[in-house]
Amino acid sequence: MTAIANRYEFVLLFDVTNGNPNGDPDAGNLPRLDPETNQGLVTDVCLKRKIRNYVALEKEEDAGYAIYMQEKSVLNNQHKKAYDALEIKPEPKKLPKDEAKARELTTWMCQNFFDVRTFGAVMTTEVNSGQVRGPVQMAFASSIDPVVPMEVSITRMAVTNERDLEKERTMGRKHIIPYGLYRAHGYVSAKLAERTGFAEDDLELLWRALINMFEHDRSAARGEMSARKLIVFKHDHPMGNAPAHVLFDSVKVARVEGEADTPARHYSDYRVTVDAEGLPAGVSVDERL
C-alpha cells in the first residue's frame, strides 16, 4: 500500500452528558480537571485506546488490521510472531545484528498491526522488534468551558459478603460531569507515514474511528458521549503549507449569544465556526462530521 502524500491536522469536538469521559487515578476516579482553569481533560492515550478498540471491532477478521496494544494480550507474544514469521532467532534486548533483518521485522509489524503503523510502538522488550514512530499524534483534549464534576451517591440492594448481611444494601459513588464539550487536536505527518506505510485506507479508517469510537464505548461510567464535529485540514504539500496553530485558530467554538451566564447543557448551546475563507493558500478544510 502506498502511504499518504499529504499532511493533515484535525480538530475533534466531542461531548459528554451525565458521564465521566476520563477518570483521574490520582483523584479517586473523579473526571480529570485542569487545576488552573477547571477545564475538563481527556488524555491522548484515552482517545487512542478508543480508536484501537473501534478498529479492532470493525476489522475483526481482516488481515493487516491487528491491534498490538490489545486489552488482554502480551506484547512479547506479538513480537515473537514477527520473529517466527521471518524465521529469525530472537536476541534478548537487542536488535538483530543484521540491520536489514531488523528493518524487515519492523516492516512486518507495521504491515500487520494498524496501531503500530498509526501511532507507532516501542518494541524494545525482551523479544525485540525495534521502535516505530507513527504518523498520527494527538494532544490532550480539554473542555471549552470549565466543568463541574458532581458526585452522585447510589445504592445497591445487595451486599458482597455474608457478614454484611444485616446491612442489606451498600452505597456507591459515581462521578459525573453534567455536560462538557471537549476539543482535541491531532496531527498526521506524511513523512512519518511513508516510513510506516500508513495509507489512504488507513486514514479513512482513522476518520471513521474518530467519528464512531464513542458509539462502541458505552458503559455505566461514560454516560452519553458522542463525536460532534470532525474538522480535517489537508495540506497540498507533504511538509505542510501552514503552521498548525494558525489552522487550529480558525476553528472557533463559542456559546450561542445570550446564554453565556448559564451553564451549557447541550451541544446546541455552542456555536462552531470554521473560517474557511481565511485559510492559508494550499490548505483545504473538510468537515467530516
Add this chain to the structure above:
Amino acid sequence: MSFGVRLHIWGERACFTRPEMKVERVSYDVITPSAARGILEAIHWKPAIRWCVDRIHVLKPIRFESIRRNEVAGKLPAGTVSKAMKAGRVDDVHYFVDQNRQQRAATILRDVGYVIEAHFEFTPRADDSDTPGKHLDIFNRRARQGQCFHMPCLGTREFPAAFELIEAESDMPTIDEQLHGERDLGFMLHDIDFANGKTPRFFRARMQDGVIEVPPFTEALA
C-alpha cells in the same frame, strides 16, 4: 553567527523528563538542549548537518502540574509465548495486559514558551552539494510556512509544540518579569553522545534574566 537561526516555540504543556526521575516522570524546569535539537530536527535535518543549540530564552514563568495515567508496564518474560502459534498469523493471543499495567504520575510544565537560538555544523557525511546557505534556506522557509517533517513536541509527543520563525530583523518576544535575576537550575542534560555508546552529557544550567547560555557539546560533562 553566520548561519544561526532563532525559533520561537510554545505550548500548553511540556515534559522534559529528568533522567534520575523517569519512572514517575518529573520535568526539568526548562527545555533541555537535547529536546530543542529534536524540535529543530523535526523541521529540517539531513545527515550532513548537526544542530547546535547556543542559547535558550525562557519566556514564561516556570509552573508545574501533575497528571497520572495508566501506562503499559510492557515487559513480561517471553516464557509464556505460545509455541503452537503458526508463523505469520496474528490471531488473538489472550492474556491480561490489564494486569501488566502501571499507573504513573508525571510532573509536567504548564504554559511554556521558549526561543531557541541555534546554528548547524557540517558532519563528515556532508559533500560538495551541502552549502550553509542551502540548509539555512530550507530551514527558514519551512519554519516560516509552518512546514515540518513531523509535528515537533515539547519533550513527549502528547505535548505538541507550536513554532514560528523569528526573522533576522525581528525583535525577540518579551521575557516575563518573574524570570529576571539569576537562577541556578543545577545540572541538566545537555544531550546524549550517540557516537560513544549513548553516554549522557550534562552541564550546569544558569539562567540570567531568562536566558540560558548553552556550552558547546564537547565541553559538557560526561
